[in-house]
């Protein structure tokens with residue numbers, strides 16, 4: 434093992450940035466090509482994976498990996514922002530979209546027959562805690578974290594959000610995301626610099642404690 438690891442430093446330096454803009458005066462559509470996001474997703478897609486997803490999820494997107502990524506570029510973010518404002522959304526989501534360069538809706542794919550959805554509200558999904566579902570979530574999470582790290586290394590500021598209204602049926606329907614998928618995170622990618630924004634850190638950023646607070650040798 435080398436004495437220092439660039440990857441380790443990169444992992445340790447990653448932080449959450451919640452960047453709020455003004456929906457009434459959003460930053461203009463930028464020239465960052467969609468291919469930049471696709472390249473980052475291609476790399477993040479090498480996350481570890483155990484079980485193949487249930488066949489019910491195989492369609493036009495035919496990969497057996499238990500996650501899916503729905504991509505919005507700057508224009509897509511602004512279109513969604515305007516849609517939400519028109520629908521009367523008074524949460525922070527429109528402000529988060531006002532500055533985002535990309536939004537990636539990352540879902541995980543539960544096994545067929547294991548979801549007992551509630552009313553479609555943002556926290557209403559109930560699913561069976563089978564080992565396979567747990568490992569589907571774990572793999573999708575590994576993918577999401579890989580995306581954060583790749584984007585961070587490419588100079589984006591990132592925010593993994595539970596999604597609020599972005600995980601609800603109305604937004605899923607609007608974006609054409611199948612109901613049988615469950616959001617694991619709305620991943621906001623922000624440009625390194627953005628004017629007229631409010632930047633908030635993650636609330637748990639300073640609360641991890643020391644290494645011995647969450648690890649111990651058992652041998």
Ligand SMILES: Cc1cc2nc3c(=O)[nH]c(=O)nc-3n(C[C@H](O)[C@H](O)[C@H](O)COP(=O)(O)O)c2cc1C
Pocket residue numbers: 447448449450451593594595596597617618634635636637638639
């Ligand atoms: C599964 C998951 C969901 C999260 N959802 C939210 C969220 O809804 N709102 C929020 O402010 N932060 C959310 N976060 C980000 C955390 O607040 C952040 O990672 C934490 O405060 C630690 O800060 P750091 O990422 O800068 O180290 C989420 C993180 C994870 C892993």
